[in-house]
Each structure stands twice: as C-alpha cells, then as structure tokens.
Amino acid sequence: MNAAQIHPLARSPLQSGIGASEPDPDAIVASGVHVIDVETRALQALRPRIGAAFVAACRRMLECRGRVVCTGMGKSGHIARKVAATLASTGTPSFYVHPGEASHGDLGMITDIDVVLALSNSGETEELLTIVPVLKRQGTALIAMTGRPESTLATLADLHLDVSVPEEACPLGLAPTSSTTAALVMGDALAIALLDARGFTSEDFARSHPAGSLGRRLLLHIADIMHSGDGIPRVGADATLSEALVEMSRKRLGMTAVVDDDDRLLGVFTDGDLRRALDEGTDDVRTTPVLASMGRNPKTIGADKLAIEAAHLMEEFKINALIVVDAQQRVVGALNIHDLLRARVV
Known part of the structure; x- marks a missing residue:
C-alpha cells in the first residue's frame, strides 16, 4: 500500500490532529471522503454479481x-x-x-x-x-x-x-x-x-402506508373531506349580494355556489367578487343580484377525484376553494384549502 492509499486516521496523532485540542478539519474531510470512496468501490464490485x-x-x-x-x-x-x-x-x-x-x-x-x-x-x-x-x-x-x-x-x-x-x-x-x-x-x-x-404500483404502496403522506395523496378522495348537505354554501339565482354574503359568513369557506332550482351550478361568488363589486361602485348590496357579480365559469371537481387533484387545481389557478359537482353539474359538496391542510394533503 502506498502513501496515497493510507487511511487518514491511520496516520500519527500529530499528522491527523488526534489528541489535539482542535481536530484537523482536513483530516476529518479526508476520512469522510475515504469512506465514500471505499464503499463506492464495494458497490461497483457488487454490480457484476447481479446475474x-x-x-x-x-x-x-x-x-x-x-x-x-x-x-x-x-x-x-x-x-x-x-x-x-x-x-x-x-x-x-x-x-x-x-x-x-x-x-x-x-x-x-x-x-x-x-x-x-x-x-x-x-x-x-x-x-x-x-x-x-x-x-x-x-x-x-x-x-x-x-x-x-x-x-x-x-x-x-x-x-x-x-x-x-x-x-x-x-x-x-x-x-x-x-x-x-x-x-x-x-x-x-x-x-x-x-x-x-x-x-x-404506487397505489399498492399507498395501501400499505395509509398514514404516510404518500398514502394520503393516493388514497384520500374529495368525498372524504368535502363539506356536504347543509355544510355546502349555496344560494339561489334570485339571491342578492347581501344574502350571498350572509351565506358565505355562515359556511366559512370564503365563497358560495349559486344554483338554479334543480341545484345545478350557475356560478360561484367569492370574497374577491364582493371586493370587485364594491370597487366598481355597487350602491346597495341588499338589492344588487348575485348574478351580476358572480364568476360564471368556476373551476369544479368531482367527488370521486383524489384530494391531491384539488390541491393541484387550486395551485394552478390561484384559487382557495372549489365546488364539487356530479355528472349533471349538480352541487354535491365544497372544500377549501384549509380542508386540504387539515387532511395533510398539502
């Protein structure tokens, strides 16, 4: 073995700093690099044996x-x-x-x-x-x-x-x-x-790790965390801004769905829509119809989708809440970013 192959800690205490009040930083680094080099060679020798x-x-x-x-x-x-x-x-x-x-x-x-x-x-x-x-x-x-x-x-x-x-x-x-x-x-x-x-598959892995972050991402569906029934913020097409604001305050999701008589989604009214309406000079929130200020093409999601898909939608479109609809565009649920956080999806 030549001098270059001698392990740094095999040198004398004076050379390596062992026994000194302050360890030699170069010797410590050399020791760590030596271990990585030796173990790398060991793994390279292992590779041809996969046969x-x-x-x-x-x-x-x-x-x-x-x-x-x-x-x-x-x-x-x-x-x-x-x-x-x-x-x-x-x-x-x-x-x-x-x-x-x-x-x-x-x-x-x-x-x-x-x-x-x-x-x-x-x-x-x-x-x-x-x-x-x-x-x-x-x-x-x-x-x-x-x-x-x-x-x-x-x-x-x-x-x-x-x-x-x-x-x-x-x-x-x-x-x-x-x-x-x-x-x-x-x-x-x-x-x-x-x-x-x-x-x-990754889904198989998730089933054996249901409490882990991957398990939650691959197993948790929108239906598992969405607000449903009376917990859904929604108003009819004839509602005023004032009535929509009251519904938003009661349900605390930062928005409300606007639906027709068959519960089909017409649009979504959010905190941002309210601010824009006021900025544009809306005189009386008690008489202004919500139809005049709501968003008419809101992003929605199905109850059978994964919760992580809701997180991706919110991130992509810079929104904080989603309405959940069925195949006929009937409102069946709602959720916001706080629901995803509580479920530890994000």
Whole structure:
C-alpha cells in the first residue's frame, strides 16, 4: 500500500490532529471522503454479481406461498431488519426473526412454505448455523447472503448471493462498513426487482402506508373531506349580494355556489367578487343580484377525484376553494384549502 492509499486516521496523532485540542478539519474531510470512496468501490464490485443467482433468488421469492423471513446477527441483523421492512412495504410479505431467539422457540414462526434469507458476512455465524439443520429438515428454502462463497452457510444454502467487498472502510478493517452497505444494497435490489416483477404500483404502496403522506395523496378522495348537505354554501339565482354574503359568513369557506332550482351550478361568488363589486361602485348590496357579480365559469371537481387533484387545481389557478359537482353539474359538496391542510394533503 502506498502513501496515497493510507487511511487518514491511520496516520500519527500529530499528522491527523488526534489528541489535539482542535481536530484537523482536513483530516476529518479526508476520512469522510475515504469512506465514500471505499464503499463506492464495494458497490461497483457488487454490480457484476447481479446475474443467474440473483434471478434464481427472485424467482424463489416470487414462488413463495408463505413469507420471506430475514435473519442475521449483529450488524447483519440490523440490515436484515431493514431488508424485511423494505420487502414488506413493496409487495413481498416479510418479517425479521432473530437467529438467537429462533433457537429458543421462534423457529415456530417459520414454516415449510416460507423462504429464509440469512445474512452473514463471514458465513460462519454460529446462531445461524444452529438453525440451518432444522430449516433443511422441514423443507424451508434457504437463501444465504454472505461475503464468503466458500463459507459453511453459503455451502448449505439452496441459493447464495455473493456480497463480498474488497475492503472495509474502517481503518482497522474490523467494523462492518462496506460489507453492510453491500448487503443492504443487495437487499434493496431484491426488493425492487420483486416489485417490478409483481407489477407493484404506487397505489399498492399507498395501501400499505395509509398514514404516510404518500398514502394520503393516493388514497384520500374529495368525498372524504368535502363539506356536504347543509355544510355546502349555496344560494339561489334570485339571491342578492347581501344574502350571498350572509351565506358565505355562515359556511366559512370564503365563497358560495349559486344554483338554479334543480341545484345545478350557475356560478360561484367569492370574497374577491364582493371586493370587485364594491370597487366598481355597487350602491346597495341588499338589492344588487348575485348574478351580476358572480364568476360564471368556476373551476369544479368531482367527488370521486383524489384530494391531491384539488390541491393541484387550486395551485394552478390561484384559487382557495372549489365546488364539487356530479355528472349533471349538480352541487354535491365544497372544500377549501384549509380542508386540504387539515387532511395533510398539502
């Protein structure tokens, strides 16, 4: 190894600033860049291994009639938990089992129709090797993800995914760094390949994340948040500006629909329309008909549309409220920007 390859923290304390009252900023930056460079090389080495074994692992998971059970010890266990969570949220039923607990009863959670994805950089993790015979005896498929293709776990597995790395980013070569990154990326690659193979959509993702912002955007409809019935601000075609203003004040949406005798929308009267009418010299709001000042081509939306579509309409046309209509242009609801905010759509 030449001087340029020496990790910055492997230098003497005087060179690196370790032990000094103020750490050397250049050494800190160099250390961070070194880690990124090492882990980038690890991922570049991983790319050519996405081949026949990867395809076979994906097929085995797609054919699984049960769940994909991820397991691993220590840092590999943390990665296994994350892989299980990613699989579960992208259409592949999955959960994590601690291999140490598996030997003390949790093996009962794993059945013969499941697929076990076991992570171990060394491939010699004792807790994993202890449960392998039981898994093999009950016929559970085993996919190993290790950094040593010749390891015991890799040899015993039905399929092996090689996630070996040229070096760890840790200057001591001890703490799992590049190896855990490679395992995490391989797990993500499996999850996304399975997602594509299943035809998993953003709507499917939203259904498993109903409380998240994406879930609200893709699942919440206008009918779920609109004001309906007596909560809709509306006046008849014979109403005056004064009557429209009273209706707006009562319903507190900043506007009112103007409808005919069959409840079909004729127009919308807003706070802005009132200000314009007064600016233009309207003498008496008690006698001036609302038809003279309302907007005659208002933007509307259907109750079956997504709430996020209302947000896009309001943003595009710089408006704060919408009337909801059915196919015959009858008024069935109303909402404003505050309703979208309360629903956390925007």
